[in-house]
Amino acid sequence: MTEAASTAATTVTSRRSTTTRKSRRSGRLWLFILPAAIPYLFVVIVPSLQGIGFSFTNFDGLNPNWKITGLDNYAHFFRDPQALRAVLNTIGLAFVSAILENLIGLLLALALNGRLLSRNVLRVIFFTPVVIITVVVAFVWQFIYTPTGPLNQVLDAVGLHSLAQNWLGSPSTALWSIAVIVIWQFSGYAMVIYLAGLQGVPTELIEAASLDGAGRVKRFFFIIAPLLLPAFTVNLMLSLTRGFMIFDQIWVTTQGGPAQSTDSLSTLVYRNAFTYGEYGYSSAIAVILTIFVAVLGIVQYRYVLRGGTSR
Amino acid sequence: MKRYSVGTGALEGVMILIALAFLFPIYILVNLSLRPVTDLSSPLVPTKDVTFDNFGLAWVQAGIGGAIVNSAIVTTASVLLIVIFSSLAAYGIVRATARWSPLAFYGFMVGLLVPFQLGLVPLYTTMKNLGLLGTLIPLVIIYVGMRMPFSIFLYAQFMRQVPIDYEEAAALDGAGPLRSFVRVVFPMVRPATGTVIILNGLFAWNDFLTPLLYLSGTGNATIPVTIYNFVGEYVTQWPLVFAALIMGAIPVLVAFFFIQRSLLQGLASGVKG
Numbered sequence: 264m265t266e267a268a269s270t271a272a273t274t275v276t277s278r279r280s281t282t283t284r285k286s287r288r289s290g291r292l293w294l295f296i297l298p299a300a301i302p303y304l305f306v307v308i309v310p311s312l313q314g315i316g317f318s319f320t321n322f323d324g325l326n327p328n329w330k331i332t333g334l335d336n337y338a339h340f341f342r343d344p345q346a347l348r349a350v351l352n353t354i355g356l357a358f359v360s361a362i363l364e365n366l367i368g369l370l371l372a373l374a375l376n377g378r379l380l381s382r383n384v385l386r387v388i389f390f391t392p393v394v395i396i397t398v399v400v401a402f403v404w405q406f407i408y409t410p411t412g413p414l415n416q417v418l419d420a421v422g423l424h425s426l427a428q429n430w431l432g433s434p435s436t437a438l439w440s441i442a443v444i445v446i447w448q449f450s451g452y453a454m455v456i457y458l459a460g461l462q463g464v465p466t467e468l469i470e471a472a473s474l475d476g477a478g479r480v481k482r483f484f485f486i487i488a489p490l491l492l493p494a495f496t497v498n499l500m501l502s503l504t505r506g507f508m509i510f511d512q513i514w515v516t517t518q519g520g521p522a523q524s525t526d527s528l529s530t531l532v533y534r535n536a537f538t539y540g541e542y543g544y545s546s547a548i549a550v551i552l553t554i555f556v557a558v559l560g561i562v563q564y565r566y567v568l569r570g571g572t573s574r
Numbered sequence: 575m576k577r578y579s580v581g582t583g584a585l586e587g588v589m590i591l592i593a594l595a596f597l598f599p600i601y602i603l604v605n606l607s608l609r610p611v612t613d614l615s616s617p618l619v620p621t622k623d624v625t626f627d628n629f630g631l632a633w634v635q636a637g638i639g640g641a642i643v644n645s646a647i648v649t650t651a652s653v654l655l656i657v658i659f660s661s662l663a664a665y666g667i668v669r670a671t672a673r674w675s676p677l678a679f680y681g682f683m684v685g686l687l688v689p690f691q692l693g694l695v696p697l698y699t700t701m702k703n704l705g706l707l708g709t710l711i712p713l714v715i716i717y718v719g720m721r722m723p724f725s726i727f728l729y730a731q732f733m734r735q736v737p738i739d740y741e742e743a744a745a746l747d748g749a750g751p752l753r754s755f756v757r758v759v760f761p762m763v764r765p766a767t768g769t770v771i772i773l774n775g776l777f778a779w780n781d782f783l784t785p786l787l788y789l790s791g792t793g794n795a796t797i798p799v800t801i802y803n804f805v806g807e808y809v810t811q812w813p814l815v816f817a818a819l820i821m822g823a824i825p826v827l828v829a830f831f832f833i834q835r836s837l838l839q840g841l842a843s844g845v846k847g
Binding site for chain 1: 577578582585586589590593596597598599600602603606616617618655658659660662663665666667669670672674675678682684685686687688689690691692693694695696697698699700715716718719720722723726750751752755776779780782783786787797798801802805812815816819820822823826827830831834838839
């Protein structure tokens, strides 16, 4: 609309020549997307469609006499207790880490948005884990969690010896110990996005509210929180998708163990494909994972479209 | 609200304590890397006989130097191609008035809904058939293809804000679309380019799953896999391992401390779109 208007305003030509220029421009513009489209089709679209295809076969990557087995892989998935465990682990890990990353990130942002003298240094400190390679982070935490490692030593030192345990070695604590790693890594990321959101909150509005007698809590829930909604949406989407696709932290620390208690859908895809050579079954698990991520993305997209009219 | 009160001072103290607790893993990492492998005292206690021997030893035994070169090649090549391809595509999509333009845009956005795991196995089979296993080429191709949706989205958001008047003026001077893109539009979306470089660079440098699949056991891997293999071999010698971990993390950390201000701003604006 505005494009057409400005075209009409700036070019003093007849209507016919404007349209030819425009269509000529449009005509050549498709060439611009070609360099992006080729690797995108090669890496994302074609293999994904193939993956969906694989999921209906017993293909193992080697045997050329593979057969179409219909929904067998999916039936196998829903009867496999290990797969169910991985689904629950993935959902649990995604939601727990998303909620805590957001909560911690928000509290950090609120604290560091004020006039603390050290606020810039503290922001950098809390963001630092984001720029450390995940493999490095995971190994450091693996050491921290060892039975005689730093965490248990600290617990001993403060008289909480009864809490000390084999954090990654026991099925009841391993998954949540991994969640702590993820939360430590990414709370600073959430903080940065909340800080950006807080900059959009006009100080006059807050001052006016406090003059009207609104306390800290009231000011937060009635003025600041609604204005932070876009930042919250972005953070939630980022942390949930990251949680659904989690692989590195698990593979480095436990490889899905002990007794498969920390398997996620991603580690299950990897192990079934590249340890057991079950390409078909592995692809079916990937399809299930895709459904999770896509549903989340579509919900998010509709929500952002509806609520994001200001942007 | 305005002044630095007693309450602010208390908050400052609490936040500093929290930050120190938050840095606990980093303390352990650095503290342990500085002691001889034979020093078996508690990792909580500051190292007495500080030595840098672990770094030299780990550098040689893990092949950190080669890994850094590989990571630098992969990251630079990927980011360069991502910037060129995604900015061109976003420009074509934003400026085209034909019917294919929104279709192309949503076609690319589908990629945001598809996790990498779905195409993992077929892509691996294809790369194997092309004889590319064990080389750095699949990594670059994969990062470029995989990061198109996000990068195009970001560029398109910024380019929609650029008034078309400048390009009309350039067109009157005889500039074709490519020329007005290079001379006019690309320089105007520099903040988007900054964010695209940083986020994709971090992604390529960090990625573990792809090189684990394509470069494992070649002795020619990027940093995450090199470190992963090294720790697997020397897991009982934590000081040595930790020196390797630090050297693997240092390049990005140093870059981060140099550009932290613009990074934190760019990240926020980029993610907010």
